[in-house]
Amino acid sequence: MYGSGILRGLGVTLRHLVNTYVEDIRWGFRRHIPNEAFPQRQGLQTRGIFTVEYPDEKLAVPERFRFIPFLVVENYDHPERPGHDWCTSCGICAKVCPPQCIWIVRGTDPVTNRPKPEPEEFFIDIDICMNCGLCAEFCPFDAIKMDHDYELASYDRTTAHIYNKQHLSKEFNYWKAIAPTRAEEEAQARGGWDHKDVIKQREKEAKAQAGGPTRPTVTGP
Amino acid sequence: MADQSPAVETVNPVDDAINHLIEKFGAAVQRDTRDGYSGVIVDPAQLVRVGRYVRDTLNYEYLANAAAVDYLGKGDHLEMVYHTYRVSGGPALVLKAQTPREDAVLPSLVPVWPGANFQEREAWDLMGIRFDGHPNLKRILMWEGFAGHPLRKDWKEAYYEQDQKPFDSRWPGGQVSRSEEHNAYGKNVKYPDGFTLDDYESLAEKAIYDTMPLGVDVSADISTDRVVVSLGPQHPSTHGVFRMVAAIEGETIRGLEPVMGYLHRNHEKIGERNTFLQNMPFTDRLDYFCSLSNNLGYALGVEQLMAHGARWEAPSRRAEAIRVLMVELTRILNHLVAIGFMLNDLGAYFTPLMYAIIERELILDFFEAVTGSRMMCNYMRFGGVAADLPASLRSTANQVNDRVREFDTMQYLRELIHDRLPRAVDQTDQLLTTNEIVTSRCIDVGILSKEDAIAYSAAGPVLRASGVPYDIRRAEPYSLYPELEFDVAVRYHGDIYDRYLIRLDEMRQSLRILKQILPILEETKGQSFFSGRGGIYSPRVPAGESYGRAENPKGELGYYIVSDGGQNPWRYHVRAPSFINLTALEQMSKGNKIADVVAILGSIDIVLGELDR
Numbered sequence: 001m002y003g004s005g006i007l008r009g010l011g012v013t014l015r016h017l018v019n020t021y022v023e024d025i026r027w028g029f030r031r032h033i034p035n036e037a038f039p040q041r042q043g044l045q046t047r048g049i050f051t052v053e054y055p056d057e058k059l060a061v062p063e064r065f066r067f068i069p070f071l072v073v074e075n076y077d078h079p080e081r082p083g084h085d086w087c088t089s090c091g092i093c094a095k096v097c098p099p100q101c102i103w104i105v106r107g108t109d110p111v112t113n114r115p116k117p118e119p120e121e122f123f124i125d126i127d128i129c130m131n132c133g134l135c136a137e138f139c140p141f142d143a144i145k146m147d148h149d150y151e152l153a154s155y156d157r158t159t160a161h162i163y164n165k166q167h168l169s170k171e172f173n174y175w176k177a178i179a180p181t182r183a184e185e186e187a188q189a190r191g192g193w194d195h196k197d198v199i200k201q202r203e204k205e206a207k208a209q210a211g212g213p214t215r216p217t218v219t220g221p
Numbered sequence: 222m223a224d225q226s227p228a229v230e231t232v233n234p235v236d237d238a239i240n241h242l243i244e245k246f247g248a249a250v251q252r253d254t255r256d257g258y259s260g261v262i263v264d265p266a267q268l269v270r271v272g273r274y275v276r277d278t279l280n281y282e283y284l285a286n287a288a289a290v291d292y293l294g295k296g297d298h299l300e301m302v303y304h305t306y307r308v309s310g311g312p313a314l315v316l317k318a319q320t321p322r323e324d325a326v327l328p329s330l331v332p333v334w335p336g337a338n339f340q341e342r343e344a345w346d347l348m349g350i351r352f353d354g355h356p357n358l359k360r361i362l363m364w365e366g367f368a369g370h371p372l373r374k375d376w377k378e379a380y381y382e383q384d385q386k387p388f389d390s391r392w393p394g395g396q397v398s399r400s401e402e403h404n405a406y407g408k409n410v411k412y413p414d415g416f417t418l419d420d421y422e423s424l425a426e427k428a429i430y431d432t433m434p435l436g437v438d439v440s441a442d443i444s445t446d447r448v449v450v451s452l453g454p455q456h457p458s459t460h461g462v463f464r465m466v467a468a469i470e471g472e473t474i475r476g477l478e479p480v481m482g483y484l485h486r487n488h489e490k491i492g493e494r495n496t497f498l499q500n501m502p503f504t505d506r507l508d509y510f511c512s513l514s515n516n517l518g519y520a521l522g523v524e525q526l527m528a529h530g531a532r533w534e535a536p537s538r539r540a541e542a543i544r545v546l547m548v549e550l551t552r553i554l555n556h557l558v559a560i561g562f563m564l565n566d567l568g569a570y571f572t573p574l575m576y577a578i579i580e581r582e583l584i585l586d587f588f589e590a591v592t593g594s595r596m597m598c599n600y601m602r603f604g605g606v607a608a609d610l611p612a613s614l615r616s617t618a619n620q621v622n623d624r625v626r627e628f629d630t631m632q633y634l635r636e637l638i639h640d641r642l643p644r645a646v647d648q649t650d651q652l653l654t655t656n657e658i659v660t661s662r663c664i665d666v667g668i669l670s671k672e673d674a675i676a677y678s679a680a681g682p683v684l685r686a687s688g689v690p691y692d693i694r695r696a697e698p699y700s701l702y703p704e705l706e707f708d709v710a711v712r713y714h715g716d717i718y719d720r721y722l723i724r725l726d727e728m729r730q731s732l733r734i735l736k737q738i739l740p741i742l743e744e745t746k747g748q749s750f751f752s753g754r755g756g757i758y759s760p761r762v763p764a765g766e767s768y769g770r771a772e773n774p775k776g777e778l779g780y781y782i783v784s785d786g787g788q789n790p791w792r793y794h795v796r797a798p799s800f801i802n803l804t805a806l807e808q809m810s811k812g813n814k815i816a817d818v819v820a821i822l823g824s825i826d827i828v829l830g831e832l833d834r
Contacts, residue, residue, distance in 0.1 A: 005655030012652040013572060039626045044583060044636045060616035060626070062590035064608065091392035096758040098499035100388050103395030115393070123397035132502035132599045137607065138758045146593065162397055181611075 020048030063179040066133040066146030068126050069093075071168045072175055074195070085169070086143035086195050088117035093135035093144050101128035102135065117197070122165040127157060141196055142186050148178045234307075235259075238279045238314050246271060253317060257529060257765020257784075260302075260315025265327050268318050269354075272303075272333040281305035281314045283691070284334035284678050286768065287341065288781045288794035289348035291322070293374035295785065299325045299350055302781065303337075304768055308675060308689055310696035313768065320350060322373075329355035336678025339804045347372040347489070359428055362482035362833060366421070368413045371487055378490065379409050385789045386494055433468035433476050447475060450815065454483050458566045458819040461829030465806075465818065472814045477807045481800075484833035492793035497523055497762055497784075500793065502599040507778075507795065508831040509596055510555045513547040513588070514773045516601035521699055522769025522780035523603050523762060530763040533604075534752040539745035540605035541701045546634075546738050547588075547600065548771070549731040553642055554581045555774035556682075556724040559826040560649060563721065566823035567662050573652060580645040583637060590614035590630075603760055605751030610742070631743065638735045646728045654722070663718035667809040667821035670715060677805035680798045681776025683825055686723045687715035693772040701741070707734050717817075720824040727774075759788045775799055775826055795834055799827040 023046065027037050041050055042059065052059055074084040094102040105121035108114065136146045147170075154160040172193075176183040192199045239261055242250045249264040250271060263271045275281045286304040303316040320327050329352035330337045341352045342361040349370030352358055360367070369376050380400045382388050390396075412418075433449050453464035462483035468476040488507065492500050504519045505512035527533050536544070558581055561574030585595040591610055592598040600607050615627040653659050669679065674687035684691055690711040694702040710726035712719035753760065764786035770779040776798025783792035802825050809825075810818045 003657060005657050005660070009652045009656050012576075012648055016576070039628070042586075042626055043628060044633065044641045050579070050582075062593075062611075062614060062616045064591070064593040064611070065589060065616075066593040089393070092758065094391040094395065095387040096496075096498070097387075097391075098495060098502050100382075100386055100391055102391060103397040104392045105395055106393035121395070123395065125397065125399065127399075130502055131594065131597065132505075133593055134498070134502070134599075134758070138756060140756060158399070162399070181615075 016048055018048075023048050023050075061148050061150075063182055065148055066131055066136070067150045068129055068131065068147055068152065068163070069124060069133075069135055069144050069168070070147045070170045070174075071122060071165065072143050072145055072172050073169045075171045075173050081198075083169075083171070084195075085118050085165075086141055086172070087119050087122065088141055088143070088197070089115075089119040089122075090117075090140065092138055092140065096134045096138045098132055098134065099128045099130050101125045101130075119165065122168060124163045124168060125161065126152065126163055127161045142190065143195075145175050145179075233312075235312050235314050238275075238281065241279060242271065242274070245274060253315075257526070257763060259766075260313075260317055262317045262319060265318045265320060268316075268328050269330065269333060271316065272330050275305055275314060275316065276333055279314070280307050280309075283308050283675055284330070284336050285313070285680075285770070285777060286779050286781060286794075286796040287330070287337050287344065288792075288796070289344040289350055289372070290783055290792045290794075291348060291372065291374045293322070295791075297322055299348060301327055301344060301350060302766075303330065304779070304781075306696070308691055310691075312697060315768075325350045326353055327351075328353050329358075331355055334678065335676050336801060336804055339800060340678075343800075346370070347487075349373060360482075362485045364482070365423070366410075366412055366416055366418070368411045368416075371490055378487070379411070384494070385787075386496060386499060429466050429478055429480065433466070433478070446470075452818070454480075459822065460562065460827055461832075463827070463829055463832070465822070467810070467815060467818060469815050472816070474810045474813055474815060474818060477810045477818065479803050479806055481803075481829075482833055484829045486834070488795060488834040489793055492795075493790055495790075496759055496788045497603070497790060498758055498760065500790070501601065502597065505597040505599055506830055507797065507834065508773065508775060508799065508828045510558060510828060511548075511551045511774050512596055512598045513551045513592075513600055514771060515778060516598065517544055517548050517700075518769055518771035518773065518778040519780050520601040520603055520769075521771055522767050522782045525767035525769055526762050526765055526782060526784050527603055527760065529765060530761055536605045536752050537745070537748050537750065538701075538741070539609075539748035540750050540752065542738055542741040542745055543606050543610060543750060544601065545701050545705070546735065546742065547591075547598075547606075549734050549738070550584050550587070552731045552774045553646075553728050554584045555826075556728050557581060557645065557649065559774070560653070560721060560724055563717075563820065563823035563826070564653065564659070566819045567659065569658075573649070576645075576648065576652070580642065583641060587614065587633065587637070590616075602751060602753070604753035605749070607751075609750045631739075634742075635739060638732060638739065642728075643732055646725060646732070650725055654725070659721075660718065662817075662820060663716065663721060663824075665714070665716050665718075666813055666817050667717045667824060668715050669805055669809050671713075673805060673808055674715065677808060678801050679776070679805050680802060681773065682720055682723045682727065683776065683802050683805070685710060686712045686719040688713040693770055693777055697770065699771065701738075705734050705737050707731075717820055717824040762786070762788075762790075770796070773798055775828065775831070776802055795831075797831040797834060799825075799829075799832040800834075803827065803832070 030037050072086040074081050076082050089104050089106040091104055094104050101124055103123040104119050107116045107118045107120045109116045133146050135144050187193045190196050190199060242261060246267055249267040251262050253260050253262050283306045284303060285306055288302050290300045292298055292300060298319045299322055301318045304313045306313055318327050327350055329341055341355055344350050345358055346360040346362050347370055430449055447468050447470045450467050450469055453459040454462045464480040466478045466480060467474050504515040507515050557577035561577035564573040588598055589595045592600040610630050613627055613629050614633055669687050671688040674684050674689055690709045692709040695709050707730045710723050710730055712723045762784045764784050766783045768779055768781050770777055778798055779796030781794040782790050785791040809821050
């Protein structure tokens with residue numbers, strides 16, 4: 001029958017329409033209880049339309065989500081070196097960066113005039129950054145990580161969009177909060193929750209004290 | 222399944238063909254003996270004859286790729302490279318022709334392969350090789366007020382800083398500055414000598430209008446004037462900033478010329494400044510619907526080169542399985558959305574597209590959790606992938622966002638592949654296939670014959686809908702495809718409706734592949750996902766050339782890469798399927814109504830990021 005194809009198609013749209021209301025009624029007010037409703041409604045089981053009402057509702061992003069990088073610094077309540085940079089200004093992130101948006105001024109020791117392993121300045125031009133995540137992938141010190149904060153609107157791009165070291169620095173606990181699994185994997189690879197160099201230093205001291213190699217254990221900070 | 226893998230031929234067919242050529246043409250054809258190179262170098266005077274012979278007698282009738290290379294300081298010549306294939310499958314016969322850098326001229330191969338048309342225009346535009354006998358040789362991506370040929374090695378862009386990345390100014394004394402503050406020209410543009418913007422009249426515009434077949438047709442019952450209509454660049458049906466200039470008679474198309482380049486950013490020049498690895502995230506930006514497939518093509522190209530070097534290990538089985546999983550999911554999402562957009566062009570305002578986008582969201586959620594980004598995935602590496610599949614697709618509540626989801630990865634994939642996506646494909650089928658409006662608008666409209674499809678170098682669904690069962694996954698298999706069971710979808714009418722149907726077929730075949738991939742993923746759990754050494758951001762790529770090709774959802778995506786052994790590619794050329802499929806647009810559109818052109822364009826499925834590069 002001519003027109004039956006159109007009717008069949010309309011059946012599909014009708015099903016979508018009905019399903020959307022069925023889902024709304026089924027969830028009712030529980031829609032606003034995020035932990036219950038979201039995995040169901042924003043997953044494969046959902047039927048009908050599943051719009052997220054941004055900015056009233058914001059989907060949490062997965063751990064691996066990557067946005068503009070940030071610099072990891074020691075926790076602000078760290079007993080020995082609070083707020084100390086994890087970055088050693090080795091320059092690998094600046095070299096691997098595809099759009100070349102990272103600028104680093106390597107620190108120098110004022111006494112000996114030799115380079116020292118911490119950055120004097122660190123800039124990222126977030127207008128150029130393409131969020132590829134290569135800097136975080138190749139950083140040997142776990143010192144630069146991709147952030148989850150994607151709301152960056154500002155009024156003036158010429159000044160506000162060049163982030164300096166102060167703007168970029170976030171304490172290690174922040175990284176642990178946004179990516180717990182990966183932070184733990186990395187800590188395991190390093191051999192502890194501290195910075196690679198600190199762990200090495202500690203190992204060396206322990207060796208000197210005990211006169212033999214000891215294995216560091218993973219402990220919470 | 223083993224009997225499905227292609228039989229190993231004892232005689233290399235390409236070697237055989239080259240011997241034939243040398244026998245027939247003598248000194249005019251020479252083997253390319255440079256280290257890491259293959260194919261033959263042809264005397265330009267004989268190029269057209271050799272081309273005809275290759276096409277007609279040796280049956281290499283499909284010209285996949287034509288790219289120009291500038292060997293400044295390495296012989297100081299320009300070289301045009303043609304990759305020709307047999308439609309029955311097998312490796313490429315590569316023809317090359319060299320010409321001096323000053324006054325570069327080569328004979329045009331358009332009379333032999335019409336598919337060379339846009340590619341030769343591109344080579345003229347970007348590399349400055351003049352093609353004798355080309356029917357319409359003018360710039361294609363740039364405009365005529367553009368100075369120089371930007372892909373030449375001695376051409377420098379406005380924001381030129383250094384020949385190769387990484388730039389020295391970034392470290393250790395990296396004082397930040399924005400490139401706008403210091404650029405080489407003082408301003409952003411440079412014009413050719415003698416060019417002024419005062420009383421400027423676009424020669425290109427004039428040329429377009431001049432070549433249009435105008436005049437009054439008195440043979441028809443009612444004599445009508447032919448008029449030229451410009452569709453686009455700002456037009457919702459052109460999928461971006463793309464323009465078609467059509468000569469119409471009444472409502473019937475008599476001639477049509479695509480005008481492009483509005484989104485041109487010289488991807489290839491950027492690619493030559495980049496190191497090999499740095500190009501990976503840039504490939505995401507080509508066809509931004511299918512970033513993972515783009516990644517794979519590029520990885521294949523560079524891996525071909527790296528395979529000649531020492532200390533190379535092929536990707537593990539798990540890495541290959543993950544790659545196939547990703548690109549087949551990409552194919553499904555691309556085809557769903559392509560059908561949606563095509564229906565938009567037919568006037569089905571957004572309903573099919575939105576249904577497609579619902580399913581696409583669910584695939585993108587998976588991509589986001591695995592790769593870290595929804596569209597710009599940057600996931601493949603030379604020798605594997607960037608990270609293994611996570612145990613669970615989890616999002617964590619933190620200071621920033623609070624709506625949390627958590628799914629087990631394999632469970633999610635199983636449901637997606639066995640339940641959700643098949644239902645989505647069936648739903649699309651039910652919604653559209655028998656719809657009378659769709660059938661009356663699509664059947665017998667925009668026909669591309671089998672012969673034309675091959676001659677015009679059409680690729681992917683456009684080629685297969687015209688009755689050519691050519692799929693690189695079978696014709697020149699890569700990754701895990703030799704052991705996977707699937708059929709090459711093919712349809713025979715070559716009209717819009719078949720190009721729609723073939724996308725449904727391909728989605729069903731992709732689902733078949735994905736169902737076979739799931740057990741492989743289970744069984745390879747725990748294997749390494751990357752075969753190289755970790756932390757190497759500048760892998761050694763031996764000198765030579767390679768052409769990595771992958772069957773992208775839109776057609777053959779090829780990367781012609783020349784390495785000189787350094788850390789940057791010497792030449793990085795992208796064979797973009799959207800670009801080359803458009804060569805046949807005029808052929809498909811002629812004789813149809815102007816409203817159909819929009820539908821025809823939708824059925825080709827172009828993406829401007831890749832088209833304009």
